Amino acid sequence: MSAFRIVFISTAETADRWAQPLCEALPGDELHFDAGEVPASEVDVVLTAAPPPGALASFKRLKLIQSIWMGVETLVTDPTLPAEVPLARMIDPSMTRAMVESAAAHVLNAHLRLDDLARQQREERWKILRNPNADARTVGILGMGELGLAVAQTLRKLDFRVRGWSRGAKQIDGVESFSGEEGLPPFLSGSEILVVLLPQTEETVGMIDAKFLAHLPGGAVLINLARGGLVRDADLLAALDGGRLRHAVLDVFNLEPLPPGDRYWHHPHVTVTPHMAALTNPRTAAEFIAENLRRLRAGEPLRGLVDRKRGY
């Protein structure tokens, strides 16, 4: 089989992190980190994350656009992306494990109220907090895809009551499943700790607003590890200020990096982490890319294919 001519285009990921893992995983292919080195019409595959606006428009004969990130909202909303070319996203077990660790850490923190204990220590206050065991605590997972499902399975092993919300109805052992618009209010009303793992799409952007937050039980904790664009910040801050929500853990923001002076930085009931719940790992990501290119050559179904209309 002939070599694929591959171009790497990204404003956010750099060749120095990716060149070696990609060269090792794709020994028979031709890799370019400078798009100007080859005519666009002779490129087979583009590997990309956050490309400069319009940068993929001239790649008319591509066989595949392979995202090197799991979230593809910037690619699917780019009107200059060649329309007929398959778009695949990254699915990497190493990232999934990282997300499971992050989610489990934040859920246990919220469950055991470790932030309140740290506050008590700073105030030299000796007060026992009586927490229920995990089997009396309900965690809701918004988005039951690759990441949500893995998080749900780990939380089940820790004995939490777990419920999930997705677009389509699901049957998952030990998980109470809700779906669609009508399933959202009853799902939220029982979620004492809510983990957000939804993609950002036309339908989900801005969905975490005042109405959404009003469905959560009083004193709930929100953990957003997905995308900042899902949240209406003014509504979330109002719910935190008013005490309806006990705490929010935010890994992702409408504007990243979070600007100096943003209220989230110093809010007593907000934990800020710098978009690192599950970082891309070029070594394992390169293995996924190699497998997808093998499938492309063999005419087998690609993994992580994105439905551009649906947006994920």
Ligand SMILES: NC(=O)c1ccc[n+]([C@@H]2O[C@H](COP(=O)([O-])OP(=O)(O)OC[C@H]3O[C@@H](n4cnc5c(N)ncnc54)[C@H](OP(=O)(O)O)[C@@H]3O)[C@@H](O)[C@H]2O)c1
């Ligand atoms: N913070 C980080 O470091 C980090 C790292 C990696 C990824 N992420 C984010 O995590 C997101 C989720 O990743 P994933 O791999 O789990 O995605 P995925 O496998 O595509 O799963 C998406 C889930 O969301 C559900 N969903 C989508 N739109 C919906 C809607 N309108 N109504 C109800 N449910 C809807 C889907 O329902 P169906 O199952 O019915 O289709 C599915 O269960 C990514 O898009 C990315 O933005 C963040």
